[in-house]
Amino acid sequence: MCDELEHCELGTQEYWNKRYKEEVKNYQNHGDVGEIWFGEDIVDRLIKWAKTAQIEKSCKVLDIGCGNGMLLIELYNEGFQNVIGVDYSENAITLARSIATKFECNIEFTVCDIIDQNTHLSDFDIILDKGTYDAISLSFNAKENRNKYIENVQKILKETGVLIITSCNWTKDELIEQFQSHFDLKESIPTPEFKFGGKVGNVVTSIVFKRKINIENYLILFYL
């Protein structure tokens, strides 16, 4: 069983709105795009994975909790242009839209709370999450919110789709345990390693989940 993380301000919408309000100002005044969570290296590794896995460039990609939108902008410049970014912070969406316009990337960025059941999103081939499940894990009703997240993400992913989650709060084994009701591990994306006291560990985990096969759907088809 995984221990719950202690809730803190990083798990609140107010925190992110305030933070991105400042980042919008910084971008307007100095052209600074703001924080690249977990560093440029992780973005490069995600892009390298997409190339090695020979992902079709026309596939439909969603970035959940896109923040400044830089991950999608990088992907767009690599030729993945059927991409959408959502974030529950209006200021993050304002920031992502202005950066995308400056970089001449035609990307849709929309305000959406992924915990909200009535999401208008559907049928994605790839869903990306870099640090958003981490933020949700720090919210007040974290366990309940994490379960809603897992259910919602499974619903909006195609049966053949994958969820790529990058986290600094949970290990690979913890993520597998938390997602096992709806997802199976497909593969791990290598992340930088560190050595401490003779043990090798990772600061950030990046893993690819595939949707669990829904046996009931197959049985219904079989009996039709």
Ligand SMILES: C[S@@+](CC[C@H](N)C(=O)[O-])C[C@H]1O[C@@H](n2cnc3c(N)ncnc32)[C@H](O)[C@@H]1O
């Ligand atoms: C650690 S930041 C990562 C931002 C971005 N993914 C990146 O890598 O730069 C977490 C992001 O998740 C967003 N977020 C947190 N909870 C969310 C939710 N329930 N629905 C949508 N976005 C959420 C925050 O507004 C914030 O932009």
